[in-house]
Structure formats: structure tokens, C-alpha cells
Amino acid sequence: MYARSSTFTLGSEPVNADTIREFVRRQPFEPFVIRLSNGEKHEVRHPECLLVLKSKVILGYPEDDRSVHLSLIHVNAVETLQST
Numbered sequence: 001m002y003a004r005s006s007t008f009t010l011g012s013e014p015v016n017a018d019t020i021r022e023f024v025r026r027q028p029f030e031p032f033v034i035r036l037s038n039g040e041k042h043e044v045r046h047p048e049c050l051l052v053l054k055s056k057v058i059l060g061y062p063e064d065d066r067s068v069h070l071s072l073i074h075v076n077a078v079e080t081l082q083s084t
Helices: 017-025
Strands: 007-009 032-036 041-044 050-052 056-061 066-071 075-080
Touching: 017 050, 017 075
Parallel strands: none
Antiparallel strands: 007 075, 032 041, 032 075, 050 056, 056 066
């Protein structure tokens, strides 16, 4: 169960790498979602599946043997996942 809820958005400004790193480094880790300007959303369920670079994020999906590259200029929001 995820007790804390948080959302980070910057309006029309892009979310920066440090913001995403803060979500990755939380103890205990809380799964979160990255929302893009085109409406896509990508869930981060484990911190080791994410590589945060200066201008992009690489997210691995081990179960599907694939990865996606997300440009930080297209990240609109980062939110903790709500348990249902």
C-alpha cells in the first residue's frame, strides 16, 4: 500500500532530471508514473529499471525485454502510483 501521494508538475516547463532522481531515491521506494506531453504514461515499478541522464530517461521493461527512451522536454508530470 502506498500511503503518501505526490505529484510534480512544472506547468509548461519540463520536469528536470533531479526531480525524477528524487522519486527514484525515496526510501522506501514508491512506484511512480512519468506522464508525457503526448498523453503516454510510463510506470516505474523498480528503481533499477530506470536510468536518468541529463536530457532523457531510459526505462527498462525486463518482462517484455524492451526499453523506452523518454526525452525530458516531453515529461509533463511525475506522480506516485496510487494503490487501489
